Amino acid sequence: MQPEITDPTTRAAGQALPAGQAMLSVRGLKKVYQTDAGDIEAVRNLTFDLRPGELACLVGPSGSGKTTLLKCISGLMAPTAGEVLLDGKPVAGPPKKMAVVFQEYGRSLFPWMRVRENVELPLKNQGVPKAERARLVEDALEAVGLSHVPRSYPWQLSGGMQQRVAIARAIAYQPEVLLMDEPFAAVDAQTRADLEDLIRTVWKKLGVTVLFVTHDIDESVYLGERVIILSSSPTVVQEDLTIDLPADRDQLNTRALPRFTELRHHVYEQIQLAKKGHRPAAASDTV
Amino acid sequence: MNALKRFGYAIALPVLLVGLWWAASAGSTSIFVPRPAPLAATFVQTWLGDRILSDVLPSMGRLLAGVLAAILLGVSGGLLIGSVRWLRELTEPVLEFFRAIPPPVLVPVLMLLVGITDSMKVAVIVSGCVWPVLLNTIEGVRAIDAVLSDSARTYGITGRARVRYLVLPSAGPQIMAGIRQCLSIGLILMVISEMFASSSGLGFTIVQFQRSFAIPEMWSGIVILGLIGVAMSFIFQWTERRVLRWYHGLREVENAA
Numbered sequence: 001m002q003p004e005i006t007d008p009t010t011r012a013a014g015q016a017l018p019a020g021q022a023m024l025s026v027r028g029l030k031k032v033y034q035t036d037a038g039d040i041e042a043v044r045n046l047t048f049d050l051r052p053g054e055l056a057c058l059v060g061p062s063g064s065g066k067t068t069l070l071k072c073i074s075g076l077m078a079p080t081a082g083e084v085l086l087d088g089k090p091v092a093g094p095p096k097k098m099a100v101v102f103q104e105y106g107r108s109l110f111p112w113m114r115v116r117e118n119v120e121l122p123l124k125n126q127g128v129p130k131a132e133r134a135r136l137v138e139d140a141l142e143a144v145g146l147s148h149v150p151r152s153y154p155w156q157l158s159g160g161m162q163q164r165v166a167i168a169r170a171i172a173y174q175p176e177v178l179l180m181d182e183p184f185a186a187v188d189a190q191t192r193a194d195l196e197d198l199i200r201t202v203w204k205k206l207g208v209t210v211l212f213v214t215h216d217i218d219e220s221v222y223l224g225e226r227v228i229i230l231s232s233s234p235t236v237v238q239e240d241l242t243i244d245l246p247a248d249r250d251q252l253n254t255r256a257l258p259r260f261t262e263l264r265h266h267v268y269e270q271i272q273l274a275k276k277g278h279r280p281a282a283a284s285d286t287v
Numbered sequence: 288m289n290a291l292k293r294f295g296y297a298i299a300l301p302v303l304l305v306g307l308w309w310a311a312s313a314g315s316t317s318i319f320v321p322r323p324a325p326l327a328a329t330f331v332q333t334w335l336g337d338r339i340l341s342d343v344l345p346s347m348g349r350l351l352a353g354v355l356a357a358i359l360l361g362v363s364g365g366l367l368i369g370s371v372r373w374l375r376e377l378t379e380p381v382l383e384f385f386r387a388i389p390p391p392v393l394v395p396v397l398m399l400l401v402g403i404t405d406s407m408k409v410a411v412i413v414s415g416c417v418w419p420v421l422l423n424t425i426e427g428v429r430a431i432d433a434v435l436s437d438s439a440r441t442y443g444i445t446g447r448a449r450v451r452y453l454v455l456p457s458a459g460p461q462i463m464a465g466i467r468q469c470l471s472i473g474l475i476l477m478v479i480s481e482m483f484a485s486s487s488g489l490g491f492t493i494v495q496f497q498r499s500f501a502i503p504e505m506w507s508g509i510v511i512l513g514l515i516g517v518a519m520s521f522i523f524q525w526t527e528r529r530v531l532r533w534y535h536g537l538r539e540v541e542n543a544a
């Protein structure tokens with residue numbers, strides 16, 4: 001259960017792969033926000049790799065820089081130091097084949113467009129032919145259980161439904177890398193379970209690389225093949241844990257496995273440690 | 288039924304006011320006090336003949352041209368200035384300065400520069416109408432939600448698509464507010480631009496009536512200006528409700544919550 005550090009030169013405790021094998025590489029990432037009130041170091045030093053087609057969950061205390069990390073990975077923000085590589089190439093702006101589902105679901109949909117148009121817009125913008133577009137949009141809306149509201153406006157829907165529209169938009173886009181920032185925070189328990197299974201289904205079907213941010217420990221263990229635990233600020237990787245549960249997961253049976261409970265326990269302990277300010281041995285505090 | 292009721296509400300107060308006016312002015316013999324029935328007769332006589340072609344329509348044509356040009360200039364300039372930060376910081380004080388100048392004082396200047404032509408009158412209208420549209424558009428473009436903007440960027444919606452699908456609709460409510468101000472300023476400037484050294488147009492005709500003590504005719508000219516204003520306001524509201532349907536719906540939902 002200890003993280004394996006394949007690259008002894010990386011200072012933080014993330015799993016790194018030999019060059020050329022990673023879909024997504026985060027290398028020595030550091031982000032300092034410059035504000036009028038002084039500098040805020042949101043992320044100190046993060047290093048980890050995702051294999052192509054991997055589904056990793058990212059957990060960490062509130063304010064540990066999870067959103068900041070996703071913004072750097074998606075090219076919306078330049079890191080202060082370090083770099084992000086997608087398929088071996090440095091990320092300078094938003095990459096073409098990446099979709100992001102933002103934490104602020106209410107502000108990520110176009111309020112002047114109907115649900116259907118919202119999901120369709122990125123495809124239209126890419127020049128996907130009309131018939132294929134229609135099919136992709138329909139499938140995506142169906143997958144998130146919203147095929148009955150294509151003509152509604154987002155603001156006519158509940159928060160959970162809005163978030164599902166944002167997820168449908170990301171799925172329809174058929175990205176190679178999917179970043180999700182606490183996407184199920186506003187969703188009720190039953191829908192949440194359904195959406196968790198949906199993410200795994202889509203992930204298997206599309207072979208997409210997923211980085212899934214959540215604050216829900218059960219969810220991270222249930223969903224991921226891997227759980228990356230961030231320390232509290234100044235943020236480094238606290239632990240990079242491989243989830244050795246069977247690939248076919250099921251809300252009732254998987255969650256009842258003794259191994260599930262063990263892993264869950266472990267993640268919980270690590271997060272408690274992180275909140276108390278414990279720092280992993282491998283991470284250097286002086287950067 | 289509902290439409291009938293709404294029409295009833297809209298028409299009730301004007302009818303009442305005309306009734307009051309009629310009662311109050313019934314015994315009056317002063318030539319300066321207008322009375323409804325003679326005024327209506329004068330109105331038909333004065334405006335529904337040759338003057339429609341020689342004065343009313345040309346005036347309205349210039350108003351339309353001026354307002355449209357102001358909207359086009361204001362929106363495109365606003366999109367540009369609003370999207371480019373340094374341009375915004377560079378132009379802000381200058382724009383406030385120009386906006387503060389009352390456009391009527393420009394009439395003599397423009398008369399000298401452009402000559403006493405239709406273009407001069409349209410230029411006067413544009414010079415006053417462009418500011419509310421421009422400044423409101425800049426504000427609207429600036430106020431685009433950061434998360435929404437990030438969403439658009441991650442999905443590769445940039446350049447022209449960004450303007451079309453994100454910037455314009457997002458700034459829409461503010462742009463429409465600017466256009467509303469632009470319309471009322473436009474009507475005022477249309478009249479003023481025709482008051483100086485002009486030989487036709489609504490403003491010219493009304494001043495002409497005043498100078499020749501044709502008081503009922505003068506009143507009828509004021510009525511026609513009022514009617515044009517009302518018509519413009521209705522057309523605007525009708526358009527705004529259609530263009531900003533999403534916005535009014537969103538506001539309703541927010542207010543209910």
Ligand SMILES: Nc1ncnc2c1ncn2[C@@H]1O[C@H](COP(=O)(O)OP(=O)(O)OP(=O)(O)O)[C@@H](O)[C@H]1O
Pocket residue numbers: 033034035040041042060061062063064065066067068069103215
């Ligand atoms: N635009 C910004 N300017 C300045 N500081 C910021 C900005 N965005 C985030 N921060 C700061 O960076 C730190 C990390 O924020 P971030 O939103 O990345 O955390 P998070 O892990 O996503 O938290 P949560 O779980 O609450 O969403 C916080 O201390 C926050 O105040």
Ligand SMILES: [Mg+2]
Pocket residue numbers: 066067068103181
């Ligand atoms: Mg966050």
